[in-house]
Amino acid sequence: MTLTLYAAPGACSRVPMMTLEEAGADYEVKLVRFMKGEHKRPDYLAMHPAGKVPLLLTDDGPVTQNVAIARYLATRFDGLLPKATTPYADAQITADLAFCADTVHPVVTRIRMPMFMADGEDAMASVRAKAMDAMTPLAQLIDTRLGKGKWWYGDAWSVMDAYVYWIWFRITGAGFSGADIPHWAAHAQAMEARPAIQRALSKDASLQATLEAEGLAPKFK
Ligand SMILES: N[C@@H](CCC(=O)N[C@@H](CS)C(=O)NCC(=O)O)C(=O)O
Numbered sequence: 428m429t430l431t432l433y434a435a436p437g438a439c440s441r442v443p444m445m446t447l448e449e450a451g452a453d454y455e456v457k458l459v460r461f462m463k464g465e466h467k468r469p470d471y472l473a474m475h476p477a478g479k480v481p482l483l484l485t486d487d488g489p490v491t492q493n494v495a496i497a498r499y500l501a502t503r504f505d506g507l508l509p510k511a512t513t514p515y516a517d518a519q520i521t522a523d524l525a526f527c528a529d530t531v532h533p534v535v536t537r538i539r540m541p542m543f544m545a546d547g548e549d550a551m552a553s554v555r556a557k558a559m560d561a562m563t564p565l566a567q568l569i570d571t572r573l574g575k576g577k578w579w580y581g582d583a584w585s586v587m588d589a590y591v592y593w594i595w596f597r598i599t600g601a602g603f604s605g606a607d608i609p610h611w612a613a614h615a616q617a618m619e620a621r622p623a624i625q626r627a628l629s630k631d632a633s634l635q636a637t638l639e640a641e642g643l644a645p646k647f648k
Pocket residue numbers: 438439440461466478479480481491492493494528
């Protein structure tokens with residue numbers, strides 16, 4: 428199976444990168460240079476019409492959207508998501524992944540990229556402040572869930588752990604306090620102790636180093 432992950436450092440392509448490392452998959456990473464608009468070029472749009480990362484190129488064709496990539500990889504590799512034995516259990520797994528992708532990620536984007544939502548310093552500060560407020564109950568929800576076991580699904584690590592860890596990294600890196608979400612903080616530490624996660628973080632860091640060497644690293648935090 429040939430797998431190529433199109434990724435940008437720090438972006439949500441880290442979720443499949445961590446997943447592929449955890450799976451022990453053989454895959455190639457292709458850096459997408461946002462500042463050069465590589466994700467909006469016709470060849471890329473032919474694979475991912477929305478022009479985003481991540482994109483996973485497979486022998487079956489391109490797979491887009493974190494939810495779909497997670498579910499696709501979980502059919503190819505063991506140990507990435509629980510095996511649902513009923514349609515209801517299957518729907519719950521989709522709901523968990525969609526919670527990250529559709530409910531939490533848009534709030535992360537408003538915290539990290541208010542310049543995509545508003546013009547001018549005051550308007551951007553307002554978008555960011557409102558998104559920080561919106562993140563608080565979501566963070567409590569995630570913290571409560573992670574207080575029930577070591578991982579999202581209890582004893583078994585899954586893609587959901589990669590997803591919430593990426594969210595943790597994005598929000599705490601933007602100043603969201605971890606003080607009131609101790610279970611999530613402990614989860615982040617447990618993630619960072621995993622060799623596969625360390626390999627993924629180091630691959631992501633080398634993408635960042637390439638962008639910096641090329642003068643293409645974003646100036647904003
Ligand atoms: N729902 C999409 C979200 C993808 C997304 O928003 N990716 C961001 C990076 S985290 C991106 O490519 N941004 C570049 C842009 O919008 O120009 C998914 O799960 O794959």
